Amino acid sequence: MKRVLQTLAVLAVLGGLGAAVVVSFGLYNVSARVGHLPGVSWVLHTTFRNAVSLRAPKHADVPPLSPEMAELGARHFDAACAVCHAPPGRIRTATMRAMLPEPPRIADAVAGWTPAELAWIVREGVKMSGMPHWPSVRDDEVWPVVAFLMRVGEMTGEDYAALTAPPRMPARAPEGAAYCAGCHGVDGRSGNPHIPRLDILGAPYLALSLETYRGGMRESGVMRHAASEVPETALPDLVRYFAEQGSTDATTGGAGMPGTEGAADGAPRASVPEGRTSTGAVPDGTASPTPGPEAPGTNAPGTDTPGADPGLVARGEALALASSGDRDVPACRACHGPSADRKSADFPELSGQYAPYLETQLKIWRDGTRGGGPRANLMTRAAAELGDDDIAALAAYYASLSPQSAPAEE
Amino acid sequence: MTTRRRRAIAVRAGLAAALTALAACDGPQSVLSPAGDDASQLTTLFWVMLVGAVVLWTAMNGFFFWITRIRTGEMSRKWAEALIIGGGILFPVVVLTALLSYGLTIMPDQRAPGDGLRVRITGEQWWWRVEYWSEGADAPVVSANELRLPAGLRSDIELTAARVIHSFWVPALGGKMDMFPGRVTETSLAPHTPGTYRGQCAEFCGLSHALMAFRAVVLPEDEFDAWLAREAEDSAAPPGPGRDVFMAEGCGACHTVRGTEAAGQVGPDLTHVGSRQSLAAGILPMTSDALVDWIADPEAFKPGVEMPGYDHLPQEDMMALARWLEGLK
Secondary structure, X not given: OHHHHHHHHHHHHHHHHHHHHHHHOOOOOOOOOOOOOOOHHHHHHHHHHHHHHHHOOOHHHOOOOOHHHHHHHHHHHHHHOOOOOOOOOOOOOHHHHOOOOOOOOHHHHXXXXXXXXXXXXXXXXXXXXXXXXXXXXXXXXXXXXXXXXXXXXOOXXXXXXXXXXXXOOOOOOOOOXXXXXXXXXXXXXXXXXXXXXXXXXXXXXXXXXXXXXXXXOEOOHHHHHHHHHOOHHHHHHHHHHHHHHHHHHHHHOOOOOOOOOOHHHOOXXXXXXXXXXXXXXXXXXXXXXXXXXXXXXXXXXXXXXXXXXXXXXXXXXXXXXXXXXXXXXXXXXXXXXXXXXXOOOOOOOXXXXXXXXXXXXXXXXXXXXXEOOOOHHHHXXXXXXXXXXXXXXXXXXXXXXXXXXXXXXX | OOHHHHHHHHHHHHHHHHHHHHHOOOOOOOOOOOOEHHHHHHHHHHHHHHHHHHHHHHHHHHHHHHHHHHXXXXXXXXXXXXXXXXXXXXXXXHHHXXXXXXXXXXXXXXXXXXXXXXXXXXXXXXXXXXXXXXXXXOOOEEEEOEEEEEOOOOEEEEEEEOOOOEEEOOOOXXXXXXXXXXXXXXXXXXXXXXXXEEEEOOOOOOOOHHXXXXXXXXXXXXXXXXXXXXXXXXXXXXXXXXXXXXXXXXXXXXXXXXXXXXXXXXXXXXXXXXHOOEEOOOOEEOOHHHHHHHHHOHHHHOOOOOOOOOOOOOHHHHHHHHHHHHOOO
């Protein structure tokens, strides 16, 4: 017995010494050209697949993955992910193909994964593979990307190009505006309920938002990427351009685009800008090989305003105006209107904003993951006591209002 | 350490303790200088009990001394039985029955029905929501962190709490009563001497329990009526930079200033905040300097407070806001 233990101890010391020699003298070849030793790729890949299956969220936690979410996901994918994972209709560059492991074309990459597993991969990334994690602590933002990924396998090159083409901008639009307008619309009215309208927000708030995204104070993987993709010197012009959409809108009917007249009443889908695809361009999720929990039609475009439940809107109004007698929820109106009193320009205007976007924001405020500017502590306290039903009511109420005029018009 | 030095320290410590104890016998928050019928009664009860206890203690110890040091001889059986039955059963029954009857007879007085005014007080973290219901009124006059009562009249006090248990206690006016979330407890107070007294939460209720106080102001009846009529009015809320800051920064989300759009129910009603004697539930003076300090960083004065800090506001905005609030009389 003693002899056995001594032998094991000697072997352990020798093994440790061997490892130390390999590490200190650089004996292991890290060349991507040479690749892994036989069997290592299989071990790593199997570990990867099993680790994702073990940790992926429950199937029941997957939200409905609507076509609007897929539109947003496609835009983000195009800006952030397409460089490695070639989308339909494009080829991977020779450089990307020389990576180890080689990033698969996106249609190949998503095959065989469930929506929950894709969400985990997009959120967490995969170490030693070059796949980054989501650049924010928020865990709700990956679902639009997943909505896109569940559809990308069926897309043709034309489908993808139509989804991600930059819109045609008016001549006076500053450089970089087309990139912003891809999601937010040429006139700042995204037309997509998951993407906020910018035309109602006002220049100070837009500038503050971009600053806090770039500085890492406000959480959003999508917007942190977007705000860091545009050069800092271009930001003031972009802010001015989108802020002007709100004030010119009432008189000229949007940014001179046809078909935007009448949009001043706040109907969110009245202003799908030229160059955007209609939602019909997004293949239906049910055709996906992996059955997801999508329920096409339940989240049809524009359900946020016209079809809003009047009871829900009334409840939201009572909360927002503090007429409900609720002693836990501060009156939204005091900072966000509608109000006769002038409000600080650092508070965003909410009237006319899209309900799904407002709901998402209120939830991350309540959960403490939103972050923001110097006044963010106010909203963190204000949202702390909101229930999901309160949030739905408040979002429905503000979405039902017509946008307040820009402060200059008061 | 020598015995003498130890003794000197003990004497000094004893003196200090006695002085501290005596210091509590007077002032705005003392049970021993009553300003209300209920407190007077409780003070009488205290003195009766104290005197009774001193007499009994002296008698018992005297008796022990006598029996062990003075009359040390053997006691006859008859004597011993008389002592056990008389001193051990009869005497305590008689004395305790008398004290219990006295105590029970004055208990209902603490909850005697009032003369019309009903004040509903809600314990919040860590402040007091105060609503005055005059006889026949269908809506209350809402105020906070200060209790005003008419002298010479008995007022009903209804107590409840928002989230955790608190206890309402104005020692100079009456006994304490707990406040429970979801339940209403009742007491009544009949102050007789006008003046300003101090109330304090008397049940540990979280981080800033010790900083949850208020002023209880007893006014002659006519002055009280005039005050309540003024308190019921909307605020003048004069226009100016301070009002603009209040409205622009969203203070009205949590605070009501009647007569303006500010209708928040979360924090104290500020309609006549400048007329109160203290700020932040009895812990700061009502001055514009204190208002600035408080609004910039409430957490520094009241750990765990729900009000967020506004240290992002420029100094001139802050001063304008504080002066405006101070002027809300």
